[in-house]
Amino acid sequence: MSILAIELSINEKLFLRNPQRTALGRKILRHSVMMIDELGIEQFNFRRLAGRINSTEASVYRYFENKQLLLVYLVNWYWEWMKFRIDMRTTHIGDPREKLKVAISCIVDTAKRDAKITFIDEDVLHRIVVAEGTKAYHNKEVDAQNKDGFFISYKSLCQKIADIILENNPGFPYPRALASNLLEMANNHIYFAEHLPRLTEVNGEGDVLKQVEELLVYFAWKMLFCNNEGRLNGNAGMP
Amino acid sequence: MSILAIELSINEKLFLRNPQRTALGRKILRHSVMMIDELGIEQFNFRRLAGRINSTEASVYRYFENKQLLLVYLVNWYWEWMKFRIDMRTTHIGDPREKLKVAISCIVDTAKRDAKITFIDEDVLHRIVVAEGTKAYHNKEVDAQNKDGFFISYKSLCQKIADIILENNPGFPYPRALASNLLEMANNHIYFAEHLPRLTEVNGEGDVLKQVEELLVYFAWKMLFCNNEGRLNGNAGMP
DNA sequence: CTATTATGATAGTAAAGCTATCATTTTTGC
């Protein structure tokens, strides 16, 4: 297996010219990640990016239609990378509970790719996903973009986690909701801990990622390995 | 108690001129809600809004600095309205479990205010919060805005729900995280059911709000009224 | 009924978000 085999495959409709294949394309990816992290997606634009990489606006527009689609591209990259890591680290594990534990650790953490072949800083991309990720699908084009398969990566990532959830508790009625919730929760609580600390118990001063991982495991365990007293005292919420 | 007593108080730094106090201000609120719902926050702008209400861009700018702050204003309005409804419907309830049930119902639902005195359509505002709400705090100004108290309403809403959670289970270690998660989850799953149905078990065809309410109650009950088998088989996630 | 305040009308500026054209490199296929 060559090292190129782990090149992440991204929906081709997201770009006009494949940015992974050319030096300028990789420069665009690399620096757009850094600039979106610095400026936020609203302040970021192709003119500034072109200036930074000593290229021109027109050249950037030859790769991506606009910054919104570039963001979707980057977020897809992140989802694909997470899927890949979960696969790598869980396929050899038999115990479903351990598998879920490892998956949750992948959700929160961002192992780096081989620095020699990567042109995106995964840690910085992770910060973007935490801060801007949901903007990828919170817009008026979501239905059209969904039809074009822009969110297949997210959905199959979610499905992968849902499958592990079902291995742990085959009767659990909300595997996909729990999976998507774990994914969203991870980003939210990292963000809250830093910016809106009263919305979480995760403490921004300590090791945030470790605490978020503990939080997710606590929630998932409660949901899945639980003899629910609630069923007895009042049937509310127990279908 | 006069009917004016339930006028919702919104942070004064969010506007230049109080839009609740003038006919034009109320027109701005009313129609911006409708237009943001129709166009999304990205396509919405003050020029279009001014055209729609037969006023001018300059006049709108006399009320709000920009559309981002207008969005924060509207979202604050929604949070304040939800807080008010939770108070109204839970203060007289003794049973904590029933209290939580009612709070969850308030989180998902959007009872209308008296049509005579309201100038915002709460159902439409609810759709905005579902689709655009998190953009109110996902931006580079979040820390500065948080210092100015723009998110006090959200935080105190979250605290109110966390208090009800603690009434139900005083030893629960993550009351604020669960509270914020219930709030975020409600919006997410309403949105997913409509646009990205593979991310949830909530079925977009049926009564979405009822299903989301059931989902939240199921999750909350599991978290709070649970004898956790997980503590015994493997200590993962049980601090 | 005048003094203040709110609105309208109009204009203008800087930046964002593109698109087009053509010259110049760089790459590819033979």
Place this chain on the structure above:
DNA sequence: GCAAAAATGATAGCTTTACTATCATAATAG
């Protein structure tokens, strides 16, 4: 190694957005 094709750079321009300023008029409050 060379011709054809493709990618990039340089430049220009256009439309829209996001504001700000000014002044006249309308509404209102004391």
